[in-house]
Amino acid sequence: MKQKRNSLYIFSITLVACIGGLLFGYDTAVISGADKSIEAYLVKPLGLGSLAHGATISSALIGCIIGGLISGYFASKFGRKNSLIAAAALFFLSALGSAYPEFLFFTKGEPSISLLLTFNLYRIIGGIGVGLASAIVPIYIGEIAPANIRGRLVSFNQFTIIFGMLVVYFVNWGIANGQPLEWINDVGWRYMFASEAIPALLFGLLLLFVPETPRYLTLKNQDDKALAILTKINGSSEAKSILKEIKQTVTVNVSSEKLFAYGKLVIIIGILLSVFQQFVGINVALYYAPRIFESMGAAKDASMLQTIVMGLINVVFTVIAILTVDKWGRKPLLIVGSIGMAIGMFGVAGLAFSNVIGISTLIFIIIYTASFMMSWGPICWVLISEIFPNKIRGQAVAVAVAAQWAANYLISSTYPMMMEYSSGLTYGFYGLMSVLSAIFVWKFIPETKGKTLEQMDNVWRKPSVNQHKAV
Template sequence: MTQQKSSLYIFSITLVATLGGLLFGYDTAVISGAEKSIEAYLVDGLDLSSFVHGATISSALIGCIIGGLISGYFSSAFGRKKSLIVAAILFLLSALGSAYPEFLFFTPGEPTIALLLTFNFYRIIGGIGVGLASAIVPMYIGEIAPAKIRGRLVSFNQFAIIFGMLVVYFVNWGIANGQSVEWIDEVGWRYMFASEAIPALLFCTFLFFVPETPRYLALKNKDDGALAILTKINGAASAKSILSEIKQSVSTSSEKLSTFAYGKTVIVIGILLSVFQQFVGINVALYYAPRIFESMGAAKDASMLQTIVMGLVNVLFTVIAIMTVDRWGRKPLLIIGSIGMAVGMFGVSGLAFANIISISTLLFIIVYTASFMMSWGPICWVLISEIFPNKIRGQAVAIAVAAQWAANYLVSSTYPMMMEYSGGLTYGLYGVMSVLSAIFVWKFVPETKGKSLEQMESFWKTPTTKNSKIS
């Protein structure tokens, strides 16, 4: 296979895989346009509390935790490709079920507790798909891609996540634009959820045309299949030597090792990276963006247009992160991002305490989200894929990803209740978390720029790093 054909083949496989990332972002943000309608129909219609509303809007995150926890088992037992097909089917079922939860058993327009639980069930199904995709898509791309371009190709997945959010902001705005609040609350929100079925169906279909990863095939002793794929990707000259390295790696990683074989420090750092990524409050901005903008006095369709502006900012600053992470390093970007997030959240908090609602609020939110997208958004995932030693990476990543989704659920589900108490204190708390995240990175997170995974493994084996400050 010529170099040009090989590059096209790799790019095509990566493009299909990143549809999983796009659906990750799409499913995460689709709720932003529908959450007020869901509140009107299933929460206010049943005279339930703001806590129930927050739990309903965040219910998909329960599925994300489950999906993250089972991703290791699924990818090992059924393969990376089949696990992604399962995720695609779950996305499709969730999109259709969330759009019309009354299907077969309930009467439209008549809210009941059973209908509320059914809606949450469909959202949790989608969340399991997100959890699977969040862990397996980067794994799939990493195991397919040639070493020299692996980092770049894996980074496309983060871009796809943010792009998926931007796409759904456009979709939600297009559905709501020019429509009455009554129509949106009755019908529009259903179209928003149903729109996810289109990329989910494309993802499921295209997955049947991509190969399983050579690493998984080698793990299952299907060496001929692994060699055939490696030859297509890397050329015949390199394929055999790469397969030999994979077989050696598979043999080594199959040894039974404790997750804490390298001490608790690396596991705790991985968990705290995940937790801080959520405790700074980013998913509040993603899930509740239209509501925040409406509180500034914007009409419903105008508020959704403002989320598009925020989505464009997110894409731009994610690209900046991808372009600079290997030049500036991980730690500087994380610290700069934390400072920017603190400025943004403290600004919003101050304006809330002063009861000032203006364009300055939007500007502070943009500063906050831009700072996150150039730092903690993509780079947290980069570090989680880098800091863990090869032999415990699967176990450790599962723990970190589950902690991340659990923290996400906690923050998102408590937001409405906290806002009822005090908006200023709520945003101020996220600002404090941003400051603490900067201190945590400065004191404890190692710089991984320019280091091989084997060098990181040696780093954690060094006794002084286990019992002293990590810099």
């Protein structure tokens, strides 16, 4: 008897994997509420300036780069599922350590260089978790999902990233709301970091109940287990044909799992996708959101509230991407999003040059972030999860994600200094990157809508001349 696709099962395991995305968003955005408290508690008492402050706020990104780099090794050596369990453990340790970096070795209320470095170490540990999750969650979902809904399911990971940011904006606002600044700078910021331990623990426990991906199992010659999972997901008849197709892509035409087995073009495209996603400046808006709104004249509580409003807008436009990515395709959404981001950033830049700060600035920021969330936010992760052939996916995603976090660190850590020099030029630079990102997509990105992961082998196995025609 022919079995039908088990939609509930697919959604359940996708939802569990996406808690990794929620933690990704939670960990990277929690610093937005604690930004000024960390500066007041750890940076200023030591006589350190904006460079040290920017490096501290962005230190988790060093861990993200490390996590991205090692994700390929972890995914190939230990499997997708076990790598996510490791990420959950790192999130949990970082949450508690960042909340109380004085544990065992230091005295509360006595800042020192050693304490500052210890705080940064805990943030880097969390960053390694983010780097692992950011690379492996899309791989996991992409390797589990049927081709016709893969874009939607991988995009849902971006939804949970943004939802995690929105949740932590509410948490930070709830902790700080109505409290004196002295309490926030002494105790409140600790609660912000510690709150992450709850979803981290939940993530680790739920991962014990999800399967390994069938494509990883096939790579490890565990065909019976792979077939069982494919059958549960797709039904018995379709499962056998999918397994046959998977086995062909991991055994023919590619004699090894070397990174450049399919040529350099696919790797370069993956890296540039990641770099452009960061060079358009989105994480500046996310990490420094309260500070940006305060510079526009909002009080501290009001700036956090405006950040929550931004978070809600981000969620709404991410949902638009989820609903359209498998209908309209990847390329149209990316190009439209790039145009919208360019309008938003050039608008903010023009107002900054004119020294105009107010509701018009907020409108352009909303245009910019909404455009990103309906395009580059989710679609970049969709493409990274599906564009690479089976044989090299783990390694190639690791390189692309490491490049993404390196670009993220560069943009985020230089933002305070760039703003000190010229806010107009800073936002103008992000607008220029948005224009270049549209040209890059138009020229080099192949449309992957509706293609199975196995069909991507054929896209990159063509001679280089035909590859350019395909894109």
